[in-house]
Amino acid sequence: MGARERIWTAALIVIGDEILSGRTQDRNIAQIASWLNVQGIRLREVRVVADDSDAIGEAVNALRARNDYLFTTGGIGPTHDDITVDAIAMALGVGVEVHPAARAMLAGYYETRGGLTEARLRMARVPAGADLIENRMSGAPGIRLGNIFIMAGVPHITAGMLEALTGTLEGGAPLLSAQIGCWVAESEIADLLSEAERSHDGCQIGSYPFFREGRVGANFVVRSTSQAGLDACMADLKAALEKAGWPTIAGGI
Amino acid sequence: MGARERIWTAALIVIGDEILSGRTQDRNIAQIASWLNVQGIRLREVRVVADDSDAIGEAVNALRARNDYLFTTGGIGPTHDDITVDAIAMALGVGVEVHPAARAMLAGYYETRGGLTEARLRMARVPAGADLIENRMSGAPGIRLGNIFIMAGVPHITAGMLEALTGTLEGGAPLLSAQIGCWVAESEIADLLSEAERSHDGCQIGSYPFFREGRVGANFVVRSTSQAGLDACMADLKAALEKAGWPTIAGGI
Structure with a gap:
């Protein structure tokens, strides 16, 4: 397999009771997935786990080995329910230390905000040997250790950390996609879809039905790392x- | 441990390339989590996997054994990318059969919609021995096999299937929660939170910071299966x- 065909993969662990209780609608899966696509990395699997050290550790060890990159979101704040750093350090069998640059950043950030208390200093703790990921939004940095990226759970802070990482990770060809929509029940044209996919190596077609304005319809997404392949598959579809009598709407409905 | 203290757990597998690509924002995790709380069942873990038979099978076998219930969403439509039934049957080592009642439902539903084609008949296929979950929204039913509940991916159809299951699953005491908000940086009051949690057995406190209207704030959620315990913990918090000088806002900000 040539270097161009290597597929780079990532996994994501979303950490937090607030997601599992239904209190908070997760936004990081979609946000990180979209960002990874642009980096040429595929999000292959996601786990959502509780604020529980064993659950976090099990997921970290299962996913870090079989993916090029592992991202986590959540649990790196200053309160008692923020246990991500300790849980990951334990899973990796390393200690936890205060990172001097993180301490300096927090000291600067909190200089005019009441000073660096013990709770705030918790946010400078990292698994031993880790580097920092810049956070321009608030004081506490993200953490990188090997192929593990430990990020905030609050989506706009996560976004800032992703921005800091943009272009720094090795990836392959970005996954391209295009969408087309049709006011048709997908069951009407199932054979036609699968035929279009079969005829175009390296393209996947997803079919996403909906019910809107009292009518059924579906959007069809073609995905490929090749623009030419994608264009040809989309044109055939x-x-x-x-030809089957279903007018299409470019870009989807 | 008395019957009242038994905690019933569920896992959820969200199946679909559209979630992992970032195209579609998942809504089923929060929807199912909230519904489970009312049934007295805790959502303990979630995995998001691709439309890939091995990935689905691995997740099904890992999660069904260690939870009371396993839910899946997605991949039960009529098109080539709908492989959930086959993947689960393979994971369980059972065959796939056309369920007579599902076939009858689909025949009725499509009688005035162009008839029961081969693609539509795919939606009557179930792992051998399975029962159906009613779907009042569209023709295709959900599927129940042992402790596995196979449901649609389109959120309003999933909602209809959950409604059909309401009250039919054995659970424990529902998890209750209450929220309070404060215009405070959570790092200011971290000790106070952890002290309030420590003083109230059976209560968990989650701290969820935000940045809004140019100010930092946080909401605090107390969770417990005991209303009295929850009330006492919330009152103390x-x-x-x-007392620390931070006015609170009932219900959160």
């Missing part, structure tokens, strides 16, 4: 749908 | 916050 469009032609096949229209 | 409120008193402690106000």
Whole structure:
């Protein structure tokens, strides 16, 4: 397999009772997935786990070995329910230390905000040997250790950390996609979809039905790392749908 | 441990390339989590996996054994990317059969919609021995096999299937929660939170910071299966916050 075909993968662990209780609607899965696509990395699997050291550790050890990158979100704040750093250090069998640069950043950030208390200093703790990920939004940095990226749970802070990482990770060809929509029940054109996918190596077609304005419809997404392959598959799919009597809407409905 | 203290758990597997690519924002985790709370069942873990038979099978076998219930969403439609039934049957080592009642439902539903084609009949296929979960929204039913509940991915159809299951699953005491908000940096009051949690057995306190209207704040959620325990913990937390000079807002900000 040539270097161009190597597929780089990532896993994500979303840490937090607030997601599992339904209190908070997760936004990081979609946000990180979209960002990874642009970096040429595929999000292959996600786990959502509780604020529980064993659950975090099990997920970390299961996923870090079988993916190029592992991201985590949540549990790196200053309160008692923020246990991500300790849980990951334990899973890796390393200690926890105060990172001098993180301490300096927090000291600067809190200089005019009441000073660096013991609770705030918790946010400078990292698994031994870790580097920091810049956080321009608030004082506490993210953490990188080997292929593990430990990030905030609050989506706009996560976004800032992703921005700091943009272009720094090795990836492959970005996964491209294009969408087309049709006011058709997907069961009407299932054969046509699977035929279009079969005829175009390296393309996947996803079919996403909906019910809107009292009518059924579906959007079809073609994904490929090759722009030419994607364009050809999309052109065939469009032609096949229209030949079958279903007008298509570019970009989806 | 008495029957009242038994904690019933569930896991959820969200199946679909559209979630992992970032195209679709998942809504089923929060929806199912909230519904489970009312049934007295805790959502303990979630995995998001691709439309890939091995990935689905691995997750099913890992999670069904260690939870009372396992839910899946996605991949039960009529198109080529809908492989959930086959993947689960393979993971369980059972065959796939057309369920007679599902076939009858689909025949009725499609009678005035173009008839029961081969693609539509795919939606009547179930792992051998399975029962159906009613779907009042569209023709295709969900599927129950032992402790596994196979449901639609489109959130309003999932909602209809949950409604059909309401009250039919054995659970424990529902997990209750209450929320309070404060315009405070959570790092200011970290000790006070952890002290309030320590003083109230069976209560967990979650701290969820935010940045809004140019100010930092946090909401604090107390969770317990005991209303009295929850009320006492919340009262202590409120008193402690106000004593420290932070006015609280009932229900959160």
